[in-house]
Amino acid sequence: MQNRLNDEHLLWKSFTEGNDRAFYELYDQYSDALYSFGMQFCKDPGFVKDCIHDLFLDLHKYREQLRPTDSIRFYLFRALRRIIHKQKLNITLLSLDHKIEQTLHAHAPGCEETIIHSEIQQENMDLLTNAVSQLTKVQQRALFLKFEQDLDYAEIASLLNISVESVRTNMYRALKALRKSLSKHRISLNLFIQFLSTK
Numbered sequence: 295m296q297n298r299l300n301d302e303h304l305l306w307k308s309f310t311e312g313n314d315r316a317f318y319e320l321y322d323q324y325s326d327a328l329y330s331f332g333m334q335f336c337k338d339p340g341f342v343k344d345c346i347h348d349l350f351l352d353l354h355k356y357r358e359q360l361r362p363t364d365s366i367r368f369y370l371f372r373a374l375r376r377i378i379h380k381q382k383l384n385i386t387l388l389s390l391d392h393k394i395e396q397t398l399h400a401h402a403p404g405c406e407e408t409i410i411h412s413e414i415q416q417e418n419m420d421l422l423t424n425a426v427s428q429l430t431k432v433q434q435r436a437l438f439l440k441f442e443q444d445l446d447y448a449e450i451a452s453l454l455n456i457s458v459e460s461v462r463t464n465m466y467r468a469l470k471a472l473r474k475s476l477s478k479h480r481i482s483l484n485l486f487i488q489f490l491s492t493k
Contacts, residue, residue: 305366306363344381345378352373393438394435429472440465
């Protein structure tokens with residue numbers, strides 16, 4: 295047991311000091327275990343392999359800044375889980391941004407819509423689309439998840455990886471900004487709810 299700890303300490307120390315052979319030895323020793331561990335959190339083999347690849351790229355890039363560790367395996371497992379969570383979150387947010395974009399463009403005027411809708415209705419929708427586009431990404435996502443997906447604050451916080459208090463703050467600021475922007479044109483904030491519900 296003590297010999298194993300000593301060997302791990304020396305391997306990690308050698309790696310952080312810039313020994314490339316130690317870096318490749320780390321990969322050889324732990325890549326299979328990391329793959330098995332990663333598959334517990336995501337069933338996509340390609341995704342897990344990409345996350346492991348990113349992990350070792352980060353290790354190599356920042357190795358001079360890494361702290362000593364008593365357990366390389368535990369350190370790598372924890373780092374991989376963090377990367378998997380971050381990458382899955384990024385994918386989710388990209389998908390969410392795409393849905394928001396679709397919602398915005400779904401109300402852009404088309405030839406048939408221009409004929410069917412009155413000029414006033416179309417103008418109001420254009421103003422609302424512009425107002426929403428002025429919000430920050432976090433504010434757009436929070437509003438979309440709240441009103442279009444009907445999620446509660448805790449669920450939104452988990453999805454956006456921010457605190458519940460941050461969700462409340464962003465929601466408050468977003469609605470305040472929308473209300474201020476729309477009130478200049480005497481448009482009710484209720485139009486925002488219609489805007490999402492007619493998606």
